[in-house]
Amino acid sequence: MVRINVACWCCSILVVVLCVSDPPEIIDHPTGGDVPIGRSITLMCRASGLGTLVYSWERRSGRRWTTVSNDNTTSYTTDTTLTIGEYMYRCNVSNEAGPVVSNSTTVNVYGPPTITTHPTSQLTTISMRVTLNCEGTGRGSITYQWQARNINGGQWSVISNSNNRRLSNNSRRLVVRNLQESQQYRCVVFNEAGGTRSYVATVTVLKITTHPQDRLVPVYSSVSLTCTSSVSSNVTFSWTSDSRDVTGQSTSTGDTSILAITKIGRKRNSTNYVCTVRCGSLSVMSNTATLTVYGPPAITGHPTGGDVPMGRSITLMCRASSLGTLAYFWERRSGRRRWTTVSNDNTTSYTTDTTLTIGEYMYRCNVSNEVGSVVSNSATVNVYGE
CATH class of the missing domain: 2.60.40.10 (Immunoglobulins)
Known part of the structure; x- marks a missing residue:
């Protein structure tokens, strides 16, 4: 600061000049x-x-x-x-x-986080637990969001806490239990700059999609049983019959195995078959298919004749048992004549004709199924006059 005195005839003036000598x-x-x-x-x-x-x-x-x-x-x-x-x-x-x-x-x-650990695809069964992991790194506050969709594609949906008790709002790990169908999963890792999607992990459920079915088959016939898996690659099939291995009778292509059973005998009335599907270290078993073998029918109730007045009728009955489809037809013989068919109505009963003349008539029932036929005992109907 500089002080300057200025004098004049009437007054004196003090002028102060500010000098800035230092920067800020x-x-x-x-x-x-x-x-x-x-x-x-x-x-x-x-x-x-x-x-x-x-x-x-x-x-x-x-x-x-x-x-x-x-x-x-x-x-x-x-x-x-x-x-x-x-x-x-x-x-x-x-x-x-x-x-x-x-x-x-x-x-x-x-920018958004970088994913250092991606979830990996896995193979599981319905009863197993699957754990998926995802790890992200980056600046800011990192959070994790798991999403799922159908294996065939479609929209991704967020997995909420209510759907997975082991999933928190910021979880690096997803635990999946009792998965019924194969699913795809991914994790989105967020920070304030945005989100980064992980690789898609496919969780494939190994299960039987087509079980072999119970079959009712006639003796000496052939039949095939089919088993289909949800996985089509790197799978093997094996069959058992009443807990004994069946070899050389099945053909497998992709996700399907067909067991061919030929010339079925009657050593046993029924046989139980099971198909086992293996993929890696996992295996699943099909439902048990029971193969029931049957032969020709057996007559359990033969027709019984009787006396009937001329112009009247009598009803004859025949009962048979079989596991197949039964077909009935009735035959009649008069004297030494040949047996002739009188009914193809496929019924267990037959009512005689009211126009029969006086005399004796013999009747019998022929019962058949897919295997063969059997004839009942003959029954005599005596038509008499009044």
Whole structure:
């Protein structure tokens, strides 16, 4: 400060001139930080000093510093269009005595997380438990979201806590139990910059999709049993008959195995068959298919004749048993004549004709199924006059 005395005839004047001899001093240096891509951060700088303070902000990308703001403000808000990377900022404060530069600070613009551990595809059975893992790394607050969809594609749906008790809002691990159908899973790892999707993991359920069925077959015939798996590659099939291995009778292609049984004898009335499907270390068994073998019918109730007045009728009955489909037809013989068919109605009863003349008539029932036929005992009907 300079004091100047000026004298004149009427008064004396004191003139004070302020001389700025020192540049400003930085009190608070700007502090950077991490910011998600597409967002901004505000940097602050405070300085003290005499005279008029002027602020400008600079950014360095590479080796050069370039001015990003001449708005003469103590704060600067970074650009939201910055790409992922590190950026250095500083504030230049000046007065009449000269400039001073703040410490530089780093702003790290970061993107979505990077997944370091992806969930992997697995093979399971309905009764097994499957655990899927996903691990992400990155800046900011990382959270995890699991999603699932049908194996054939479609929309992804978020797996909520109510659907999986072992799943928290921020879980790296997904535990799946009692999965009935094959599913696809993925994990989306989020931070403030966005989300990153993991690889898709397919959980394939090994199960029997077509079980061999119970069969009713006539003796000496042939039949085939079919077993189909939900998995078509790297699978093997094996068959057992009443717990004994069956070899050389089955053909397998992809997800299907067919067991051919030929010339079925009557050593046993029924036989139980089971198909086992194996893939890797896992195996599943089909339902038991029972093969029941039957022969020709057996007459359990023969027809009984009787006396009937001329012009009247009598009803004859025949009962037979068989596991196949029974067919009935009735025959009649008069004297030494041949047996002739009198009914093809496929009924267990036959009512004689009221037009029969006086005499004796013999009747019998022929019962057949897919295997063969059997004839009942003959029954005599005597038509007499009044």
